[in-house]
Amino acid sequence: MIDVTEEIISSSLRIATPLALAALGELVTEKSGVLNLGVEGIMYGSAFVGIATAAQTGSLTAGLIAALLSGALAGLIFAFTTVTLGVNQHVAGLGLTLLMISLCNTANRIMFTADGGQVRVDPWQPLNFGGPIFSQYWLTYATFLLAVPFVWWLLWKSGLGLKIRAVGENPEAADVAGIGVAKTRYTAIIIGSLFMALAGAFITLAFVGTFTVNIINGRGWVALALVIFGRWTIGRLLAGAALFSLVNAGQLQLRLLPSFADVPFEILLALPFLAVIVGLAISGRNVPYPGAYLKPYKRL
């Protein structure tokens, strides 16, 4: 029993890593008043660019750097369309997601699968500090020990965070106070995209070591839900990530039980998504959206 519990906690941490990273990125973005529906696509793009670069250069680090660059570039495109041009954020974000997915599928076909092959790298190995719980990928440790406190500090303790929250709540007032609204939103979107890119790179460079079509499979949408579930606070956001990951790790264990042998495992795979929707139904009411959520800002 202890073994099973430890196993569930251990795999929960692994499952939670990309979700927490992507949700932190979305949190920083949304705090500036911008909804980035490109999260799924940015993860998809960095997952592919990361492993493609790693396979070509033989270096996982090079892959990670390339993945981050792809995330920053995608964030820049999104920032240009939504902040500079003021395009509808739902449309621009979803468009970015579809663009990244089709671009990577095309590139994957050209580079790797045209002759029936598949891209593969030797992924990162878990670092073992004793027991299954403390045998995790370095990026998992980095997420919970560094990224979480960093985003907390960035948003609530740093000067930049004050600016981000100001332009997210009331861009007119922030502008009058001398804060560059567009510049701050660009910064928030790109920082957010870098976190989303880390999440995508984790999946191919640590989790699976290969790339298949549909590899992100809605994780970006879960991250989006976690931000609302978390009411734009880090503690509750992590609680949501824990809920999703525990249900996910739990269903992985259920599959091994003989009494669940007849249940198609796809039905169990759907459980975590449903858990997030139930979670939203319970705690997503009257949530405090950032004041300027979805509103482009133009000085008249």
Place this chain on the structure above:
Amino acid sequence: MKARFVLRASTPWWRGPLLVGAAALLTILISAIMIRWAGGAPIPAVRYMFISPLQSRFGFTESLLSATPLVFTGAAVAIAFRAGYWNIGAEGQLLAGTIGATWVGLHAESLPRFVGVPLILLAGALFGALWALTPALLRTRLGIDEVVTTLLLNPVALLIITGLLNGPWRNSESGFPDSDVIADSTKLWIIWPNTRVHFGLALGVVVIGLCWWFVGKMSGGLKLRAVGLAPNAARIAGLPVERTLLTTALVSGGIAGLGGASEIAGVAHQLTTGISNNFGYTGVIVATLAALSFIGALLVALMFGVITVGSFSASRALEIPSQIGQLVQAVLLITVVSALVIQKYRVVWTTKRSEGRK
């Protein structure tokens, strides 16, 4: 030097078409670069993709066939967006429709066709609407953002299909994860002899017509548009905002589900995990490029049908990835939407000096 976008006092009539044309050219240029990278010759490839489907009867009718599901999802997305309900779950609703349709199709052996066909279409629409019900209720009763919930249900629908095909609906002859072929009594009529163009296309055009007539001409449609344009004003004016949103969401899901049934009963005749080639997400592109007009959505869907068939024939002839078709559609969305915004602005270049002079 810094660039600033300043709102134009008036927009000359030619700027819109000019910029959309430029966006289309930019899209073709980007696809040409990808085709070059894939080792194909760009100019023949572009001709294959955009022109050759229109030059043969086969290419044209196959384009109509490819456009059929997009007519449904385009209409589904457009009607929801018009009411300000951000339904991004057309993908899941279409998939739910295929589940309902397949279920009827597998159990309708002994029915006459004039019963079987309405039944399979009804099942598709019903399942699509049911799939849209939860997010709609969460939105209208509890105020929970429908964007996230409709998105989250898309992978769930696909997982259920995979589960069904690996379990109870596994093919009884081949053992592959695709369902048995549906009963003949539930297959749609071919409306263009000796082609694969089926009754689903006619139905899609009727749906477009009904949406256009209802939203544009009926008092219920006026309510729907009022709710979409100014929900608070509509509420103060005493309009039933929540009920309008709920009804629109269910109709939108039903239309998407009908599109799923049309795919099953019209062309695929069995359920597979690849039954939807991103039709729901592409529907968002279709509706957006059509500026949420229904007639426009029909035209964009037909254009996308051409691009889909074209990218497959380019792929066969020149050995370039057929995925390029979806890439073209996504690039087109971003460039055209940007162009439509840019036409309203002019760029003002400011230097440090001119900034100080102001």
